[in-house]
Amino acid sequence: xxxxxxxxxxxxxxxxxxxxxxxxxxxxxxxxxxxxxxxxxxxxxxxxxxxxxxxxxxxxxxxxxxxxxxxxxxxxxxxxxxxxxxxxxxxxxxxxxxxxxxxxxxxxxxxxxxxxxxxxxxxxxxxxxxxxxxxxxxxxxxxxxxxxxxxxxxxxxxxxxxxxxxxxxxxxxxxxxxxxxxxxxxxxxxxxxxxxxxxxxxxxxxxxxxxxxxxxxxxxxxxxxxxxxxxxxxxxxxxxxxxxxxxxxxxxxxxxxxxxxxxxxxxxxxxxxxxxxxxxxxxxxxxxxxxxxxxxxxxxxxxxxxxxxxxxxxxxxxxxxxxxxxxxxxxxxxxxxxxxxxxxxxxxxxxxxxxxxxxxxxxxxxxxxxxxxxxxxxxxxxxxxxxxxxxxxxxxxxxxxxxxxxxxxxxxxxxxxxxxxxxxxxxxxxxxxxxxxxxxxxxxxxxxxxxxxxxxxxxxxxxxxxxxxxxxxxxxxxxxxxxxxxxxxxxxxxxxxxxxxxxxxxxxxxxxxxxxxxxxxxxxxxxxxxxxxxxxxxxxxxx
Numbered sequence: 238x239x240x241x242x243x244x245x246x247x248x249x250x251x252x253x254x255x256x257x258x259x260x261x262x263x264x265x266x267x268x269x270x271x272x273x274x275x276x277x278x279x280x281x282x283x284x285x286x287x288x289x290x291x292x293x294x295x296x297x298x299x300x301x302x303x304x305x306x307x308x309x310x311x312x313x314x315x316x317x318x319x320x321x322x323x324x325x326x327x328x329x330x331x332x333x334x335x336x337x338x339x340x341x342x343x344x345x346x347x348x349x350x351x352x353x354x355x356x357x358x359x360x361x362x363x364x365x366x367x368x369x370x371x372x373x374x375x376x377x378x379x380x381x382x383x384x385x386x387x388x389x390x391x392x393x394x395x396x397x398x399x400x401x402x403x404x405x406x407x408x409x410x411x412x413x414x415x416x417x418x419x420x421x422x423x424x425x426x427x428x429x430x431x432x433x434x435x436x437x438x439x440x441x442x443x444x445x446x447x448x449x450x451x452x453x454x455x456x457x458x459x460x461x462x463x464x465x466x467x468x469x470x471x472x473x474x475x476x477x478x479x480x481x482x483x484x485x486x487x488x489x490x491x492x493x494x495x496x497x498x499x500x501x502x503x504x505x506x507x508x509x510x511x512x513x514x515x516x517x518x519x520x521x522x523x524x525x526x527x528x529x530x531x532x533x534x535x536x537x538x539x540x541x542x543x544x545x546x547x548x549x550x551x552x553x554x555x556x557x558x559x560x561x562x563x564x565x566x567x568x569x570x571x572x573x574x575x576x577x578x579x580x581x582x583x584x585x586x587x588x589x590x591x592x593x594x595x596x597x598x599x600x601x602x603x604x605x606x607x608x609x610x611x612x613x614x615x616x617x618x619x620x621x622x623x624x625x626x627x628x629x630x631x632x633x634x635x636x637x638x639x640x641x642x643x644x645x646x647x648x649x650x651x652x653x654x655x656x657x658x659x660x661x662x663x664x665x666x667x668x669x670x671x672x673x674x675x676x677x678x679x680x681x682x683x684x685x686x687x688x689x690x691x692x693x694x695x696x697x698x699x700x701x702x703x704x705x706x707x708x709x710x711x712x713x714x715x716x717x718x719x720x721x722x723x724x725x726x727x728x729x730x731x732x733x734x735x736x737x738x739x740x741x742x743x744x745x746x747x748x749x750x751x752x753x754x755x756x757x758x759x760x761x762x763x764x765x766x767x768x769x770x771x772x773x774x775x776x777x778x779x780x
Contacts, residue, residue, distance in 0.1 A: 276471065276487035277760055277776060279510040280499040282627040283492050285658035287447035287464060290429040291362025291369035294690075294701055295661060296678055296769065299426045301470055301490060303770045305452035306429040307480060309336065309355075310420065312767045316589070316682040318421050321480065322350070322453070324406075326423065331415035331722070336423075338406040341479035344432045345457040352408040354430035356400045360384070361442065362427055365699075366392050371427035372699035373690065377419070377719070379411045385699075395440070416719045417727065418683050424768070425680040455482050455773065468492050483773045494627045494655050503757055510763055510771060512754040515629035519575045522755050530755050532577055536588040536767065537750035538687065539581070540675045541622070541637065545743055546697070546705020548670040550617055554742055559611035560620075560672075561745045562603040563644040564637055570748055573632045577753050581746035584687055584738050591684030591728050597739045600746055604644035611645045619648045621671030625657040629753075630674055637747070664703040675703065675744065678769045683724060684731045689715055692738060706743035 284298035290306065293299055309323040320326070322342055328334040342350040361367055363375035364384045375381050379399030384392055399411035412419060422428065432451050437443040448461035456472035470490040474483055491508060493499040496515040500522070502508040514522055522530045541560070543551040551557060566580035579587075583596040620641065624634040631653070638649040652671060654660040663669035679686045689696065694712050696702035711734050718730035738744075756763040764775040 274487065275759070276489035277485055277509050277773075277778070278489045278491050278507075279771065280493055280496070280503070280508055280512070281470070281490040282494070282625075283464070283656050283658050285661050286370075287444065287462070288450045288458075289369065289442055289447050290358065290431070290450075291367070291371050291427050293426050294370040295657065297657065299768075300770055302426055302429065302450070302452075303454075303768075304456040304472055304488060304773060305450055305454045305458060306426075307342070307452075307454040307478070308425075309423040309428060311424055312682055314767075316767060318424070321424075323423070326420045328419070331417045331419070332412050334410045334412070334419055335403070336408055336410065339479065340406065342453050343477055343479070344434075344453050345451045345475055346432065346434055347477070348432060348434075349405075350430065350453050351405050352402045353405075354432060355428075356396075356402055356408055357433075357436070358429065358431035359400060360396050361431065361436075361440075363397055364392060364395065367441070369427075370699070370701075371425075373693070373695045374422065374425065374427045374700075376695050376699070377412045377414065377416050379413045381413070414716070414720050415722075417721060417723050418681075418685060418719070421681050421683055421724070423681075427680075454478065455480065456488055481774045484777045488773065496627070496629050500755070503755055506757055506759065509757040509760045510754070510776075511756070512752065512765065512769070512771065513629050514753040514755060516573050516575065516632040519577055519753050522753075523575065526755050529758070531752060531763070531765075533752045533754075533765065534588055535750035535752040535769065536586045536682070537676055537678045537769065538584065538586055538746055539578070539633075539748045539750060540677070540744040540746055542673045542675045542704050542744045544664065544667070544670055544673070544704065547667045550670070551672070553614050553616075554740075555610055555614040556616040557742045557745065558599045559607045559614070559616060559645065560641065561597075561599045561742060562601065562607035562610070563641050564745070564747060565602050565604075565640045566600065566747055567602065569633050569636045573636050574748070574753075577751045578748040579751075581748050584735050584744075584746055585684050585731075586679075586687070586749050589679075589682060589684050589687075590725070591731055591735070593732065593735075596735065597746060599739070599742065604640075607644055608646065611647075616645065617647070619650070621650045621652055622674070623652040623654060623660055623669055623671045624674035625655075625660050626653045627656050633747075634674055661703075667705075673703070676750070677701075678750075680768065682767055684728060684735075685715070685718060688731060688734055688738070692743060704743040706741065708737055708741060711737045711741075 282297045285295050307322050310318050311321045324337045324339040326336050362369045378397050380397030383394050402408045435442050435446045455478040457475045459471040472488040474486045500518040503511045570578040582600045585592045624630045638651050641649045690700045694707040714730045714734040718727035721727035761779045762775045762777045764772045
């Protein structure tokens with residue numbers, strides 16, 4: 238999914254800060270200058286889980302782990318893959334890949350980063366017994382099936398035969414089928430390595446490690462994180478990091494359940510980076526923060542999802558189509574988000590190759606047809622729509638509900654969840670049966686990433702397929718796209734798979750994101766990358 242600069246307060250902004258402080262901030266203002274030992278503070282929602290790289294598939298935990306770990310590859314502004322910890326990643330046939338590490342990287346406990354650390358981490362994440370949410374990302378590696386014999390079946394090995402250590406800094410990966418985009422995937426959280434210290438005597442990642450992970454990135458975590466009680470996650474720069482280091486020493490993630498409160502804190506100078514401004518703040522931030530307001534292209538997609546696997550209320554695709562046609566996307570984009578969203582008309586975002594304008598015909602606003610089709614197919618008289626309140630969603634979800642009430646003539650109840658983690662937990666456990674708000678920020682720049690991790694059959698148990706939707710033809714088209722000689726040649730198959738999504742509509746695409754962020758007068762150089770994470774090496778404290 239995503240995507241700075243610095244400036245200084247204008248008179249108007251100063252007045253805004255005073256006014257907001259008077260309205261009530263969560264903590265007292267610290268004044269207008271940045272103390273040398275004061276951390277750079279960023280807004281964050283509570284991570285869904287402790288810090289297991291292979292089990293962190295949501296944005297909040299990933300943001301923390303991206304500061305603690307360094308990936309094998311990153312992505313430049315042209316969406317091209319660039320080596321980071323990897324010195325080289327090569328293949329002559331898109332099946333056998335050889336990965337060589339750059340020298341000099343060490344873990345935060347001073348141990349040397351070695352090839353075995355990757356093999357250990359990937360084998361762990363791929364083993365069904367370890368119940369890791371990103372398990373499905375390893376399904377292309379030869380031997381993954383041996384670690385995933387199915388529910389109730391015994392796993393007879395602990396290693397994928399496709400992973401082999403060649404020497405201390407080199408390992409090979411053999412895939413079960415060619416996959417031209419394998420290298421592109423390797424910047425994702427699931428592919429981080431793990432040190433020996435992560436594992437207990439039973440071979441499991443210890444809870445102590447998951448609370449205070451030892452990484453090999455440019456920040457190390459200061460103390461164990463106690464989920465549910467701690468309100469901050471504090472990090473200190475790791476000065477032995479072999480890559481480019483941040484220009485400041487302390488980073489603090491502040492956990493919020495309200496984006497509005499976070500914005501008030503930022504305006505009052507008690508928060509430095511807020512990357513998910515609520516719709517209620519965008520117009521004011523745009524007019525009053527000057528260059529400290531960021532409005533940039535973003536590869537994310539916002540959806541309404543259906544729990545199709547366990548709630549038959551939404552089984553009729555004609556009902557789902559009618560709901561889609563009843564949503565006034567243009568008004569939501571223009572009025573609710575002050576023009577900072579675009580109505581979605583495909584499952585693939587326009588920033589990525591593969592997008593087709595107008596591909597989703599039932600994404601067009603057609604209230605008359607929606608009402609007729611809904612009635613003809615005996616659509617439910619009442620609907621419920623769940624969303625998380627720790628993100629900027631209340632206003633647009635209410636707008637969707639109003640569209641459905643007005644255009645379908647039904648009762649729609651909106652159900653707020655205080656935390657993103659809460660609604661994800663209920664969807665994981667299949668205990669929430671209402672329609673739900675969902676969003677997708679890309680893990681790596683490929684059209685395939687809008688399809689496999691969210692809608693493939695393997696992603697029902699080992700990914701982010703919260704709809705539980707499954708389609709054999711869709712899976713087969715993904716496989717054809719994967720095995721095409723190049724990413725470009727695979728696109729036609731991914732687009733054909735996209736056509737099945739549009740026909741079946743397990744989710745309804747509502748809008749394409751833009752990044753609406755802001756930063757305080759205490760920092761400058763704030764920049765977001767393609768994955769919607771802050772580039773901490775670019776950030777500086779303002780004098």
